[in-house]
Amino acid sequence: MLHTLSPQSLLLAQTLVRMNTISANSNLELIDFAQSHLAALGVKSRITYNAERTKANLFATLGEGKPAGVIVSGHTDTVPWDGQDWSVDPLSAVVQNERLYGRGSADMKSFIAIALSNAKRFLESDAPFAVHFAFSYEEEIGCFGVKELIADMRDAGIKPVACIVGEPTSMVPAIAHKGVYRYKCCVRGKEAHSSLTPKSVNAIEMAARVIGKVRDMAEGFERSEARYEGFDVPFSTASVGQFHGGIADNVVPRDAEFRYEFRDLPTADAGKMQAEVVAYAGSLEPAMKKVAPDTGFSFETICEIPSFLGAADNPITKLAQRLAGEERTTLVAFGTEAGLFKNAGIPTVVCGPGSIEQAHQPDEYVSLEQLARCELFMERLASTPSIG
Numbered sequence: 001m002l003h004t005l006s007p008q009s010l011l012l013a014q015t016l017v018r019m020n021t022i023s024a025n026s027n028l029e030l031i032d033f034a035q036s037h038l039a040a041l042g043v044k045s046r047i048t049y050n051a052e053r054t055k056a057n058l059f060a061t062l063g064e065g066k067p068a069g070v071i072v073s074g075h076t077d078t079v080p081w082d083g084q085d086w087s088v089d090p091l092s093a094v095v096q097n098e099r100l101y102g103r104g105s106a107d108m109k110s111f112i113a114i115a116l117s118n119a120k121r122f123l124e125s126d127a128p129f130a131v132h133f134a135f136s137y138e139e140e141i142g143c144f145g146v147k148e149l150i151a152d153m154r155d156a157g158i159k160p161v162a163c164i165v166g167e168p169t170s171m172v173p174a175i176a177h178k179g180v181y182r183y184k185c186c187v188r189g190k191e192a193h194s195s196l197t198p199k200s201v202n203a204i205e206m207a208a209r210v211i212g213k214v215r216d217m218a219e220g221f222e223r224s225e226a227r228y229e230g231f232d233v234p235f236s237t238a239s240v241g242q243f244h245g246g247i248a249d250n251v252v253p254r255d256a257e258f259r260y261e262f263r264d265l266p267t268a269d270a271g272k273m274q275a276e277v278v279a280y281a282g283s284l285e286p287a288m289k290k291v292a293p294d295t296g297f298s299f300e301t302i303c304e305i306p307s308f309l310g311a312a313d314n315p316i317t318k319l320a321q322r323l324a325g326e327e328r329t330t331l332v333a334f335g336t337e338a339g340l341f342k343n344a345g346i347p348t349v350v351c352g353p354g355s356i357e358q359a360h361q362p363d364e365y366v367s368l369e370q371l372a373r374c375e376l377f378m379e380r381l382a383s384t385p386s387i388g
Contacts, residue, residue, distance in 0.1 A: 005372040010100070012113035013371065014093035017102035023077040023141045026054045030076045030109075034058055034135060037116050041123060048152045050145070055137040057149040061158075062122040063130030070316075070387065071132045071163035071346065072378075073337060074112040075139030075146070078104040084362040099365040106354030106366040111166030111374060114353075118378040125382040132160055139337055142182075142303025146337045150344050162316035162387055163341040166352030168359055168366070171373045172330045173320040174350040178231065179307035180335040181270040182261040184300040185210060185281070187245075190292035191254035200252035201288045201295045204245045207256040210297070213280045214238050214260050217273065228265045230331040236264045238273070259302065263335075266309035274299075306339035310349055315388045320349045323380045324373065332356065351377070 021027040035045045038060050046059040061069065081090045081103055088094050090103040100110065112135055122131040134153075137145035153160075167174075187210075189203030218238040227234040238260065245256030260277075264270040281297040288295040310317055312329050321327065334356055341348045353374040354366035 003372045003376040005368050005375055006117065009114045009117040009371065009375050010095070010368070012117050013100060013105070013110040016109040016113050017093035017100070017105050018091050020091055021077050021104070022080045023138055024080065027076040027137045028054070028056060031056045031058050031135065034112070034116060034133075038119060038133075041119055043119065043123070046152060046156070048148045050137065050148075055145065057137060057145050058133065058135040059149055059153060060133045061130050062119055062133070063125065063127070066128060066130040068128070068387065069130040069132045069158070069160040070381070071134050071160045071341065072115045073134040073136070073163055073165045073341065074108050074115070075136045075337065076109070076112065077137055077140050078107065078109070079140050079360050081362070086362045088363065095368070098368045100368065100371065101363060101365045103364055105364055106168045107356070107359035107364070108167055108352060110354065110366050110371055111352045114371065114374050114378055115166070118375070118382060121379065121382045127382060127384055129161070129387060131381065132158070136337065143305045143335075143337050143340060146340055150340060154344070160346055162319070163338070163346045163348040164316070164320060165336050165338045165341070165348060165350045166374075167332070167334070167336045167350050168352050168354035168356050169330060169332060169350055170355050171324045171351060171353055171370060171377065172326050172328050173317055173324060174332045175310035175312055175317055175329045176230070176266050176331045177308045177334060177336060177338065177350070178236070178263045178265060179270050179339065180261060180263055180303065180305040181274065182259060182302035183274060184257065184259050184302055186298045186300070187256040188295050188298075189252070189254050189256070189288070190295055192252045194250040194252055197252055199291070201291050203253045203256035206284060206288065206297075207243070207245060207258055209284060210277065210281050211240050211243075211258060211260070213277060214240055217276065225265070226267070228267060231265070232333050236262065236268045236273070238262050264307055266307040305335040306343055308336065308339035308342055308348065308350070310338070310342065310347070314347050314349070316347045317349045319384065319387055320351045323377045323384070324351060
């Protein structure tokens, strides 16, 4: 018999989707809502803020005093929808054709909503472990919030034994994903009239040489890197996403800037990739400085989302398979907070409703069937006798 999604879970999912928490905005409306929902059940929440106190994480324990805990993790921010061709209001949370539409419906407010809907069930559970809710900010732009959440959890002496990150995997447990490392490179050259190029340092041309290095590295990964089968692209990738420079055709440009990223396999080392780019840029600087001593390159880290590598035989993976009713595991191409939890010493798996193919798209949606499967997953978690 198929599980039917409860009206409460659907209503909560619609409520969260209707909150505009794109990463550029505050997420406090959602955090305050979740905190109040839990407080009504007698659950206290730990809140950690960003420096401006405009955004926050929430961490709450359901089953205080139990010797172990499983984290149920989700991010509260969404990507924007500017320029996308939607047929419905992105904040409408309308249900049509057995689908819930709206920004964040798949990625990943519905998972958070179903967790909240089952809070009372977790509180009343006889399971020998607590359930921790971990809801973060700014995952979409670099997993910044969860780093503060994990640090606060560590400072408080909270030691969960496992973590389930509810990103959209169609309820198939995912045990690996690539990392995402983004950087900005600023080039300072020396301007001159374009008829006097020997007296100048062309920032665009110097930037182009480093961009060529990034491209050479990308071709090297594709040509030579050991494959990690199961990924859509089974090798690491590198690409340049933005470039800015120049003010006029007859002015040798003083400044240029570009942004690039590495998506490294769990078996690769993004730190070494970035060090190779920095070293190559450094090799160009002596010739630049002969013309003008203040020329050169500077680098800024935009985001560092570590790759994630779990294991098919890990108890949390096996548990997620049982709860989801799935024999399979999968790998996903997108980045999540899983690597940060794993690097904090917490065995982790990624499993949630919906598909990444709908996430970030116009008319983003999650099917009610997927939400029902997620709700059953939560109900089974509340009644499971052990994690192992």
